[in-house]
Amino acid sequence: MIHVxxxxxxxxxxxxxxxxxxxxxxxxxxxTPHSEFRIGPDQVLSYEVEEGPNKKQxxxxxxxxxxxxxxxxxxxxxxFVMLDKMVSAQQAAPQFxxxxxxxxxxxxxxxxxxxxxxxxx
Numbered sequence: 029m030i031h032v033x034x035x036x037x038x039x040x041x042x043x044x045x046x047x048x049x050x051x052x053x054x055x056x057x058x059x060t061p062h063s064e065f066r067i068g069p070d071q072v073l074s075y076e077v078e079e080g081p082n083k084k085q086x087x088x089x090x091x092x093x094x095x096x097x098x099x100x101x102x103x104x105x106x107x108f109v110m111l112d113k114m115v116s117a118q119q120a121a122p123q124f125x126x127x128x129x130x131x132x133x134x135x136x137x138x139x140x141x142x143x144x145x146x147x148x149x
Contacts, residue, residue: 030107035091035099037067042101044110051113052121067093068121069114 029043030053037055045054045066053067071094078100079088085105092098103111 029104031102032099033088033102035101036093036097037099044107047122050119050122051110051117053114064124066121066124068119069117070094070120072111072114074115075111 029041031041032039040055042053042055045052047054047066051069053072055065057063057065073092073094075089075091077087077089086102087105088100088102089111090098090100091111
C-alpha cells in the first residue's frame with residue numbers, strides 16, 4: 029500500500045492489485061457507483077526516489093504519469109517490485125466490474141413489492 033501525499037492523484041491510500049495478470053494501482057471509493065479507480069501500467073512512465081529510507085524503511089518517491097501528471101508518495105521497499113512491473117509493462121488497466129449489483133436490485137424490487145402489497149391490502 030502506498031500513501032499519496034501530493035500531486036495529480038490527490039492524497040490518500042492506494043494499493044497495488046493484480047487484476048487478470050496486470051499490476052494496477054487501485055484506490056477504493058466507497059460511496060460512488062464505480063467503487064474503485066484504477067491506473068494501469070500504460071499510464072505510469074517512471075519513478076524517482078526523492079528521499080531514501082528512514083528508520084521505518086519508507087521512501088518518498090515521485091511517480092511520473094502520462095500527460096505531464098505526477099504524484100509524490102511514501103512507499104515501502106516491497107512496493108518497488110510492483111512499481112518496476114508497472115513501469116516495464118504497457119497494458120491498460122481492466123475495467124472495474126461490480127459483482128454485487130444483482131442482489132441490490134433484487135432487494136429494491138422486494139421492498140417495492142412489499143410497499144405495493146401493503147397499499148393494496
